[in-house]
Amino acid sequence: GQQVMQIPQYQHVQEGEDFTTYCNSSTTLSNIQWYKQRPGGHPVFLIQLVKSGEVKKQKRLTFQFGEAKKNSSLHITATQTTDVGTYFCAGPGLSGGSNYKLTFGKGTLLTVNP
Amino acid sequence: DTAVSQTPKYLVTQMGNDKSIKCEQNLGHDTMYWYKQDSKKFLKIMFSYNNKELIINETVPNRFSPKSPDKAHLNLHINSLELGDSAVYFCASSRKPSGTKSTGELFFGEGSRLTVL
Numbered sequence: 001g002q003q004v005m006q007i008p009q010y011q012h013v014q015e016g017e018d019f020t021t022y023c024n025s026s027t028t029l030s031n032i033q034w035y036k037q038r039p040g041g042h043p044v045f046l047i048q049l050v051k052s053g054e055v056k057k058q059k060r061l062t063f064q065f066g067e068a069k070k071n072s073s074l075h076i077t078a079t080q081t082t083d084v085g086t087y088f089c090a091g092p093g094l095s096g097g098s099n100y101k102l103t104f105g106k107g108t109l110l111t112v113n114p
Numbered sequence: 115d116t117a118v119s120q121t122p123k124y125l126v127t128q129m130g131n132d133k134s135i136k137c138e139q140n141l142g143h144d145t146m147y148w149y150k151q152d153s154k155k156f157l158k159i160m161f162s163y164n165n166k167e168l169i170i171n172e173t174v175p176n177r178f179s180p181k182s183p184d185k186a187h188l189n190l191h192i193n194s195l196e197l198g199d200s201a202v203y204f205c206a207s208s209r210k211p212s213g214t215k216s217t218g219e220l221f222f223g224e225g226s227r228l229t230v231l
Contacts, residue, residue: 033219033220035220037155041224042204042222042223042224042225043157043204043220043222044222045219045220045221048218048219086155088157090220092211100145100147100162100164100169100170100211101159101162101170101172102147102159102220103159104149104156104157104158104159106154106155106156107155107156107157109155
């Protein structure tokens, strides 16, 4: 079945440093989504990427979708303590009922030292 | 107004008991889900329903029985609870998939933390 691998599992940075998490799928994805979960909270949608090679920015966050639509990355510039949390990528299936199944990566837990 | 609400937020119970978690969404979505998040934060889909119809059942033990009385509600009943069932259970909803596209963003409830002793 489809697998979504995410690295690193953990990342600890000093406030102001940059952070990147990477997501790789075993199959081509029609699109990829990113979510953030604060400690003790629930996953919250950040963005969806659809097109091959797409790059989207949200303030200090930059999201990329690979040309082959099999990998994606989230980069945070100049991290702040408010960026603390677990970042998940998620990809849907490609056919039939599996479009109803969003498979999540294992997440990257980001901690920021003030 | 909470978009996706689930109750209870916390459940502590003994092994062998039966418990239920309720979920309601007021977003007008057709599709609802149950996800299980274990202690390592891994989010795994359990069930997906579209307009009250079961679409995805991810080889979940049949002790878990979802029920969707209407498209705004998806409840989860668990029989004969085991230690390994301890986790946070998230309900979520989304638009119905369109063609080859996926559902779009998932809206998650705040989670129900189940502890089995």
